[in-house]
Amino acid sequence: MTHLGDLMPGAPKPGAPDIDEPAPGRRDALVIGAGLGGIAAALRLRALGYRVTILERCEQPGGRARAFTQDGFTFDCGPTVITAPYLFEELFGLFGERLDDHVELLPVHPWYRITFPDRRHFDYGGTGRSMEEEVEAFSPGDGAGYRRLARRARQLFEIGYERHGAAPFHRWQTMLRAFPAIIRLGGLRSLHALVRRHLKDPGLQRAFTLQTLLIGGHPYRTSAIYALIQHLEQRWGVWFVRGGTGAMVTALMALAARHGVAVRFGDTVSRIVVEHGTVRGVVLENGSMLAAGTIVANADAPYVHRQLLGRKPGLRRWRYSMGLYVLYFGTDRSWPATAHHTIILGDDYKTLLDEIFDGCPVLPQDPSLYLHRPGATDPSLAPPGCDGFYVLAPVPNLQSRIDWERVEPAFRERILAMLEARELPGLRRHIVTQRSVTPHDFARDYLSTHGAGFSVAPTLLQSAGFRFHNRVSGAEGLYLVGAGTHPGAGVPGVLSSAKVVQELLQASQTKSDPGRGKASSALNTLARHGRSFRLAGTLLHRVDLQDAATLYSFCRQVDDLADLAVDAETARIELLRLRAAIAVADPTHPQAAPLLDMAARRRVDLDPALALIDTMVLDLAPIAVEDEAALLRYAYGAAGTVGLMMYDLLGVRDPSGRSYAIDLGIAMQLTNIARDVIEDASRGRLYLPATWLPVHLRAESVALPEHAGPVFDAVCRLLALADRHYRNAESGMRYLPPRPRAAIRVAARLYEEIGRMIMNSGVGYLNQPRTRVSTGRRIWLLGATLCSTRAGGMAPGAMEPHAALHEVV
Numbered sequence: 173m174t175h176l177g178d179l180m181p182g183a184p185k186p187g188a189p190d191i192d193e194p195a196p197g198r199r200d201a202l203v204i205g206a207g208l209g210g211i212a213a214a215l216r217l218r219a220l221g222y223r224v225t226i227l228e229r230c231e232q233p234g235g236r237a238r239a240f241t242q243d244g245f246t247f248d249c250g251p252t253v254i255t256a257p258y259l260f261e262e263l264f265g266l267f268g269e270r271l272d273d274h275v276e277l278l279p280v281h282p283w284y285r286i287t288f289p290d291r292r293h294f295d296y297g298g299t300g301r302s303m304e305e306e307v308e309a310f311s312p313g314d315g316a317g318y319r320r321l322a323r324r325a326r327q328l329f330e331i332g333y334e335r336h337g338a339a340p341f342h343r344w345q346t347m348l349r350a351f352p353a354i355i356r357l358g359g360l361r362s363l364h365a366l367v368r369r370h371l372k373d374p375g376l377q378r379a380f381t382l383q384t385l386l387i388g389g390h391p392y393r394t395s396a397i398y399a400l401i402q403h404l405e406q407r408w409g410v411w412f413v414r415g416g417t418g419a420m421v422t423a424l425m426a427l428a429a430r431h432g433v434a435v436r437f438g439d440t441v442s443r444i445v446v447e448h449g450t451v452r453g454v455v456l457e458n459g460s461m462l463a464a465g466t467i468v469a470n471a472d473a474p475y476v477h478r479q480l481l482g483r484k485p486g487l488r489r490w491r492y493s494m495g496l497y498v499l500y501f502g503t504d505r506s507w508p509a510t511a512h513h514t515i516i517l518g519d520d521y522k523t524l525l526d527e528i529f530d531g532c533p534v535l536p537q538d539p540s541l542y543l544h545r546p547g548a549t550d551p552s553l554a555p556p557g558c559d560g561f562y563v564l565a566p567v568p569n570l571q572s573r574i575d576w577e578r579v580e581p582a583f584r585e586r587i588l589a590m591l592e593a594r595e596l597p598g599l600r601r602h603i604v605t606q607r608s609v610t611p612h613d614f615a616r617d618y619l620s621t622h623g624a625g626f627s628v629a630p631t632l633l634q635s636a637g638f639r640f641h642n643r644v645s646g647a648e649g650l651y652l653v654g655a656g657t658h659p660g661a662g663v664p665g666v667l668s669s670a671k672v673v674q675e676l677l678q679a680s681q682t683k684s685d686p687g688r689g690k691a692s693s694a695l696n697t698l699a700r701h702g703r704s705f706r707l708a709g710t711l712l713h714r715v716d717l718q719d720a721a722t723l724y725s726f727c728r729q730v731d732d733l734a735d736l737a738v739d740a741e742t743a744r745i746e747l748l749r750l751r752a753a754i755a756v757a758d759p760t761h762p763q764a765a766p767l768l769d770m771a772a773r774r775r776v777d778l779d780p781a782l783a784l785i786d787t788m789v790l791d792l793a794p795i796a797v798e799d800e801a802a803l804l805r806y807a808y809g810a811a812g813t814v815g816l817m818m819y820d821l822l823g824v825r826d827p828s829g830r831s832y833a834i835d836l837g838i839a840m841q842l843t844n845i846a847r848d849v850i851e852d853a854s855r856g857r858l859y860l861p862a863t864w865l866p867v868h869l870r871a872e873s874v875a876l877p878e879h880a881g882p883v884f885d886a887v888c889r890l891l892a893l894a895d896r897h898y899r900n901a902e903s904g905m906r907y908l909p910p911r912p913r914a915a916i917r918v919a920a921r922l923y924e925e926i927g928r929m930i931m932n933s934g935v936g937y938l939n940q941p942r943t944r945v946s947t948g949r950r951i952w953l954l955g956a957t958l959c960s961t962r963a964g965g966m967a968p969g970a971m972e973p974h975a976a977l978h979e980v981v
C-alpha cells in the first residue's frame with residue numbers, strides 16, 4: 173500500500189528502498205497446538221500484527237482443556253478450577269472486546285472440599301467465613317499459623333508471580349536477580365516443609381499443599397515458591413465457566429476467528445525447519461511444508477526439542493510430572509450435597525505420592541482422588557435430574573511401564589468403590605455413560621512425553637530459568653508456550669507463558685542498540701526500517717526521536733492492519749476498532765495505547781490520526797484517482813496528517829506553520845507514489861490521476877510496455893507537483909526550532925533525492941528494482957543540508973512562502 177507515515181526523520185514508508193527488510197515471512201507466524209497456551213499466543217501475536225495460523229493435530233481446540241458431549245452430558249476433559257480470570261480478560265481486551273460479553277464466570281463455593289479418611293472434611297475458601305476462621309474451626313490453634321503462612325504466600329506471590337511470572341527467564345542474569353529473594357523467602361524448602369512450619373494439623377498440611385498437584389508437582393518435593401498459588405486463589409477467587417471450560421475455549425477460538433487467526437485441525441507438525449540458526453517453517457506429517465518466520469510451539473516442550481528439532485537429550489535428566497487417570501461419568505440421579513471440587517484423600521498420602529512420582533510399576537491400592545461435579549455450580553451440563561462428573565486419580569506416568577490395558581478395569585472398579593464408600597453412595601447402579609483416559613491417551617493425543625499430565629515437573633531445578641526457555645536458543649524465531657516452559661503448567665501458567673512470548677517478540681524489535689543502550693520497540697522499528705532516514709533521526713533530541721518513533725510505529729501498524737489482514741473486511745474492522753480506541757482514548761487497545769500516551773505528553777492533536785485511518789479504510793477498496801485534487805486529498809490523508817502530528821510533537825505551537833507541515837507530508841507521499849507505481853499497480857492500486865493519462869488505464873495494464881511512455885509522463889508531472897510542495901515546505905522550516913529543523917530538512921532532502929533519481933533514470937526506471945539512494949549519497953546529502961541549515965539560509969531552490977499548496981484539499 174502506498175501510504176506514507178513518514179514525515180519524521182528515519183521513517184520511510186514500509187518497504188521503502190533503503191529498508192533493511194526482516195527475513196521474508198517474518199510476520200507470518202505458525203502456532204503449533206491449540207491448547208490454552210497456543211490459543212493465547214496466537215491472539216497475542218495477532219494483536220502485534222502477525223498473520224497467524226494455528227496447526228492442531230486433534231480435530232478440536234483446547235488440548236487438555238477440550239470438552240466433549242456424550243449421551244446428553246457435557247464433560248470438560250481437564251481444567252475446571254479457573255483462577256486469575258484477568259488473564260482471559262486481557263486476551264479479549266487486546267482487541268477492544270470484553271470477556272463478560274462472551275463468557276459468564278460463576279463463583280464456586282467452597283473452592284475445594286477436602287475429605288479425610290476419618291470422615292472429617294475441610295472447606296477450603298469461598299465459604300463466606302475467612303480462611304483463618306475456617307482453619308481455626310478445623311484445628312483450634314492453627315489460625316495464627318495460617319495468618320503467617322498467608323503472609324509468606326503473598327510475599328512469594330509478589331516475587332514469583334507478579335515480578336517474574338510473566339517475565340522471560342532465558343537469561344542467567346534474570347535468574348540471578350530473582351534468586352536471592354526466592355532463597356530468603358524459603359524457596360529452597362519444599363512446599364510441605366513450609367506449610368508444616370505454620371500449621372500443626374496433618375490434614376491442614378495436606379489441604380494447603382495439594383494445589384501443586386494441579387500443576388504436576390509432588391507437594392513434598394515442589395519448591396515452596398508454589399505457595400504463591402494460595403495467594404493467587406485469595407486474590408482472584410476460584411471460578412467456573414458457565415457451560416464448562418470448553419465454553420471458554422469456544423469463546424477464545426471465536427475471538428481468534430473474528431480477528432483473522434486461521435486454524436487447521438488434523439495437522440500434525442513432524443519437524444521444525446531451522447536453517448543457519450533461524451526458523452524457516454514446519455514440515456507436517458503428510459510431508460507438506462509451511463513457511464514462516466515466527467513459530468510458537470505449544471506442543472510439549474521436551475517433545476519439541478527432541479522430536480521436532482531433532483536435538484539430542486544431552487546429560488540433563490528431566491523429571492516428569494505424574495500421569496493422570498480420568499474417568500468421566502454421567503448418572504441418572506444427582507448428589508446435591510457433593511461440592512463442586514472434592515478432594516478425597518486416601519490413608520497414606522505421602523507414600524502414595526512417592527510411589528506415583530517415583531514411577532512405581534503398580535497402581536495404588538488406596539488412591540487419592542479429585543472429584544469434579546460441575547452441576548454444583550452449573551446444572552446445565554447434565555440432563556435434568558442427572559449429574560455429570562469426572563474423577564481424577566494421579567498415577568505414575570508411562571516411565572513406570574504399567575500395562576494399562578490389563579489393569580485399567582480393576583483400577584476403575586477400585587475408584588468407583590472408593591467414591592461409593594466416601595462420597596456417592598449407590599453410585600455404580602446409577603452410571604449411565606462413562607469414558608476413561610490413561611497416560612497412554614495423553615501420549616497419543618497430545619504427544620505428551622511419557623504421557624505426563626503436566627509436562628516436566630515443577631521442581632526448583634526445573635522452574636523459571638531452569639525450565640525449557642520460552643525462546644529457543646539456536647533457532648531464532650522459535651518460541652515455546654505451554655505447560656513445559658516458563659512459568660509452568662496450570663491455566664494461569666500457560667496463559668502467562670503467552671505473555672512472556674509476546675514480550676520477547678516485542679523485545680526482539682528492541683534489541684540493544686550498541687553505542688546507545690537499549691532503544692524502545694518503536695525506536696527499533698524505526699531504525700530497522702530505514703538506514704538513510706535513521707541518519708536524519710540522529711539529529712533530533714533523544715526524547716523527540718523516541719516519540720517520533722512512536723508516531724512512525726503507529727503509522728506502520730496502521731499499514732500492517734490494512735495489508736496483513738486476511739481479507740479487506742477484516743482489515744476494515746480492525747482499522748475501525750483502532751479508530752474507535754483513539755477517538756475514546758481507550759488505553760487498553762494495544763496499537764492505540766503508545767500513541768495516546770505520546771499524544772497526551774506532547775499535546776499532539778489526534779484528529780489527523782483519525783483522518784489517516786479513514787484514508788486507509790478507503791484505500792482498502794480498489795483505488796482510482798480521478799484528478800489532481802483527488803490525488804492531493806489522498807496524499808493529505810495518508811501523509812499530510814502525519815505532518816500535522818509531527819508538527820505538534822516537536823512542540824511548535826504557532827498555527828501558521830501547520831500548513832507547511834502538511835505540504836511536506838504531501839510531497840513525500842507523492843514521491844512514494846512515483847517510486848511505487850508498478851508495485852502498487854500489481855496490488856490493484858493506481859494513484860496517477862486519470863486526467864493525466866491519455867487513455868483510460870486500469871491498474872493491471874500499467875506495467876505493459878506500450879503504456880510506459882504515458883505512465884512516465886504522468887510520473888514526471890507527479891514529481892513536479894511534489895517538488896512544488898517540497899519547496900513550499902522548505903519555506904515553512906522557519907517555524908521549527910533549530911535541531912528539529914535540521915532533522916526534518918535532511919529527511920526532506922533524502923526523499924526529494926528519490927524523485928531526482930527517478931527523473932534521471934528516465935522511463936527505464938519502471939522496469940528497474942526500487943530506486944534507492946546509496947549510502948555515500950545519503951551521507952553527502954546530510955552534510956550538504958546541515959551546512960545550508962547552519963548557514964541559516966534556505967536550501968537551494970527554496971522559495972518565499974506562499975499560500976499552502978495543499979489548500980486545494
Ligand SMILES: Cc1cc2nc3c(=O)[nH]c(=O)nc-3n(C[C@H](O)[C@H](O)[C@H](O)COP(=O)(O)OP(=O)(O)OC[C@H]3O[C@@H](n4cnc5c(N)ncnc54)[C@H](O)[C@@H]3O)c2cc1C
Pocket residue numbers: 204205206207208209210227228229230233234235236237249250251252253254255386387439440441442470471472496498564617618619625626653654655656661662663664666
Ligand atoms: C485432567 C486435568 C485437569 C486439570 N485441572 C486444572 C485446573 O483445574 N486448573 C488449572 O489451572 N489447570 C488444570 N490442569 C492443567 C492445565 O489444564 C494444563 O496445564 C493446560 O491446559 C495445558 O495447556 P498447554 O497450553 O500446555 O497446552 P495443551 O493443553 O497441552 O495443548 C497442546 C496442544 O498441542 C497439540 N499438539 C501437540 N503436538 C503437536 C504437533 N506436533 N502438531 C500439532 N499439534 C500438536 C496437542 O494436540 C494439544 O492440543 C489440568 C490438567 C488436566 C490434564
